[in-house]
Amino acid sequence: MITSHKLTMSAYEHSTYADFVTNYITPINTNYGITIDNLGVCSDDAKNIYGFSFGTVGKPVIYIQSSIHGDEWETAFYTITFVEMIINPSLAPYPLQKIFKYLKYNYSFYYIPVVNPWGFENQTRENFNMVDCNRNFGTWTEPETIIVRDKVQELKPLAYVDNQAMSRTSRHSVGGGVFKTRTLIDNIIKNMNFLLDVYVDPYPIDPYEAAPDRGRGWISTQLSNYGTNTIAILLECGWSQEHTAYLQEKGDFGLNANLSALLHLDNFWKNRTLTI
Numbered sequence: 001m002i003t004s005h006k007l008t009m010s011a012y013e014h015s016t017y018a019d020f021v022t023n024y025i026t027p028i029n030t031n032y033g034i035t036i037d038n039l040g041v042c043s044d045d046a047k048n049i050y051g052f053s054f055g056t057v058g059k060p061v062i063y064i065q066s067s068i069h070g071d072e073w074e075t076a077f078y079t080i081t082f083v084e085m086i087i088n089p090s091l092a093p094y095p096l097q098k099i100f101k102y103l104k105y106n107y108s109f110y111y112i113p114v115v116n117p118w119g120f121e122n123q124t125r126e127n128f129n130m131v132d133c134n135r136n137f138g139t140w141t142e143p144e145t146i147i148v149r150d151k152v153q154e155l156k157p158l159a160y161v162d163n164q165a166m167s168r169t170s171r172h173s174v175g176g177g178v179f180k181t182r183t184l185i186d187n188i189i190k191n192m193n194f195l196l197d198v199y200v201d202p203y204p205i206d207p208y209e210a211a212p213d214r215g216r217g218w219i220s221t222q223l224s225n226y227g228t229n230t231i232a233i234l235l236e237c238g239w240s241q242e243h244t245a246y247l248q249e250k251g252d253f254g255l256n257a258n259l260s261a262l263l264h265l266d267n268f269w270k271n272r273t274l275t276i
């Protein structure tokens with residue numbers, strides 16, 4: 001994409017899941033009339049997992065999620081902020097509004113803000129059953145994982161964008177699934193290195209492909225509605241250890257990484273530079 005305009009995340013801090021639903025998810029319905037789907041209860045048998053569609057019906061579907069690891073609660077805050085800019089492009093900085101309108105009218109999106117609500121509330125990687133949901137694909141013992149699987153199988157999306165965070169590292173990373181998307185991932189990384197004064201590298205370093213028990217690994221083995229396997233993209237924010245304002249840095253990475261991923265994906269898809 002390459003743009004001199006960078007998105008900047010507004011201040012945010014951890015809250016209860018109920019407060020996150022009230023302050024971030026419910027307004028998507030009250031402000032824009034978008035239906036919020038209750039996808040079912042999570043592993044604590046109490047907190048519901050929510051999701052919603054936006055963009056343009058009939059266009060290629062892009063599935064986005066955040067906070068499958070609950071201690072990576074930051075990802076829900078910046079990803080829903082990014083999503084709201086697609087729903088309402090006037091929230092984006094003026095020079096980028098055209099880009100957000102383009103995404104809104106050329107794609108159909110589905111978003112699950114918090115895949116692991118109990119972990120979000122308690123700031124744990126695992127769910128209530130102490131299972132790492134992102135390593136439960138193919139095993140399917142957890143309601144969180146089953147909800148993601150069922151939604152992906154229903155939508156058969158062109159792409160799956162998974163927002164994660166690394167808490168003990170000085171780098172940001174972008175990764176893929178088992179489907180060969182190395183060029184796409186490399187382009188997103190180059191763009192992030194251009195946009196932000198931070199270090200971004202591939203995750204894992206090499207090979208780029210993920211194990212099939214990981215969400216992005218399993219999902220990228222699934223056939224999409226578009227003649228290719230679903231393209232998995234992992235956006236994994238870290239922070240520079242010399243920074244104290246790490247929430248700001250994570251948020252800035254997250255917003256710009258999501259935009260960069262979608263625009264490079266769009267380019268990749270339109271030019272059919274895809275191989276199976």
Ligand SMILES: [Zn+2]
Pocket residue numbers: 069072164165
């Ligand atoms: Zn994670």
